[in-house]
Amino acid sequence: MKALLCDEPGRLTLVHRPMPVRAQDEVLVRIRHVGICGTDFHIYAGKHPFLEYPRVMGHELSGTVEEAPEGSGLAAGQPVYIVPYLSCGHCHACSKGLTNACQNIRVLGVHCDGGMAEYLSVPVRNVVPTGKIALEDAAMIEFLAIGAHGVKRGGITAADRVLVTGAGPIGMSAIIFAKARGAEVAVMDTREDRLAFAAEGLGADYTLMADADADAAIARLTEGNGFDVVIDATGNAGPMQRGFAFLAHGARYVLLSVVRSDITFADPEFHKREATLFASRNAQPDDFAEVVRQMEAGNVPTRALNTHTGRLSDAVSLFTEWSRPEAGVIKAILEV
Incomplete structure (x- = not known):
């Protein structure tokens, strides 16, 4: 063969x-x-x-x-x-x-x-x-299940403001399943074409350029509160570390990405928010089943x-x- x-x-x-x-x-x-x-x-x-x-x-x-x-x-x-x-x-x-x-x-x-x-x-x-x-x-079921699992790990509901950082396929899958749960979803990336697709093709509510002005843009968008859930799908240690600054008090941070290097964060900032950090690895059978359900419903x-x-x-x-x-x-x- x-x-x-x-x-x-x-x-x-x-x-x-x-x-x-x-x-x-x-x-x-x-x-x-x-x-x-x-x-x-x-x-x-x-x-x-x-x-x-x-x-x-x-x-x-x-x-x-x-x-x-x-x-x-x-x-x-x-x-x-x-x-x-x-x-x-x-x-x-x-x-x-x-x-x-x-x-x-x-x-x-x-x-x-x-x-x-x-x-x-x-x-x-x-x-x-x-x-x-x-x-x-x-x-495509497997890569979509990765996003579905991350959304499940973050316990996302319709009451949440969600930021997905990284608008590659895995980030896009997270957008799809966060939207399926009724959440308000913003997406951040360095590429305007990916951001445009996330808005026009996937229904992302807001798009943000990952540039020096991103912190100020997020503060304006969230009235200074930050996001209830941040999902990192960048695959890059720098943005993974930066994402801690985007968390609201009581927020959840889901790392879909995995990198070779260590990542660090300011413990006082993380602690005062009583934030929760989740790794999200692969997917489970119910995540695959959720992808199939959403596909059959025409939502993918x-x-x-x-x-x-x-x-x-x-x-x-x-x-x-x-x-x-x-x-x-x-x-x-x-x-x-």
């Missing part, structure tokens, strides 16, 4: 590999669509903190069942999406239902080879029928989000092209 291998930072190779051998408790999936994530671009650029090379990337996956074990409820040819978090099921976190934070977790395309290949064999519990969702759209603009498509066989050149900011990629999807 064909697979796309990231040999080292900046170098991709289309290779031929043996077909995966399905274990007794696994499903062999014929991969049809692979969403390209910021994680994949970070791997390509050598910036991911949890990865060893070489690696077959790809964790936003949809396809059709090739082979499935008896009693799995899955049949050959059935459209499915893949939950890419391979949890152990027996550690302390898993025993509490926190499979997204499994102590022995392996994420497809990060800790082990992923789905930028023609076939992939994964445990039955990680394969979910797409239902009414088109296969191409199903390749999938066609607008999917700005670029290409074939796996062309991915070596496409990665270079799509990684440029001027390419205007929101979500790129490879067809396999």
Whole structure:
């Protein structure tokens, strides 16, 4: 079978590999669509903190069942999406239902080879029928679930004023699900095109440039109070640290981003606000189900989000092209 291998930072190779051998408790999936994530671009650029090379990337996956074990409820040819978090099921976190934070977790395309290949064999519990969702759209379920999980972690309600910092795909997913809960949502970014899309395509109520005037703009917008919830999706330590200054008293700060470096904040400022800091890692089954519900309800603009498509066989050149900011990629999807 064909697979796309990231040999080292900046170098991709289309290779031929043996077909995966399905274990007794696994499903062999014929991969049809692979969403390209910021994680994949970070791997390509050598910036991911949890990865060893070489690696077959790809964790936003949809396809059709090739082979499935008896009693799995899955049949050959059935459209499915893949939950890419391979949890152990027996550690302390898993025993509490926190499979997204499994102590022995392996994420497809990060800790082990992923789905930028023609076939992939994964445990039955990680394969979910797409239902009414088109296969191409199903390749976006995972990244949307990341935002849905962050919104859930922040306990967002219609009474909240929310700021999402970083208007990349993950930030956009947070906007979608914060709006679905009825919150008033502002978004901050350095790119005017992303801010325009967040307002026009996703219904963000306010947009803010991440510049030297941002603090004053936020003070005006919130009457000097700050935001009830701040969700960071920048993937950059500087903005993550700056976000602490945007918190209202009693606010919640949700870090969707993960970076290699330490981040710091002023404890007196954080303490006097009695603020709460949340990490938000991966997503849980109910987050995936929420994405599907919102997709089926027509509340996710999938066609607008999917700005670029290409074939796996062309991915070596496409990665270079799509990684440029001027390419205007929101979500790129490879067809396999």
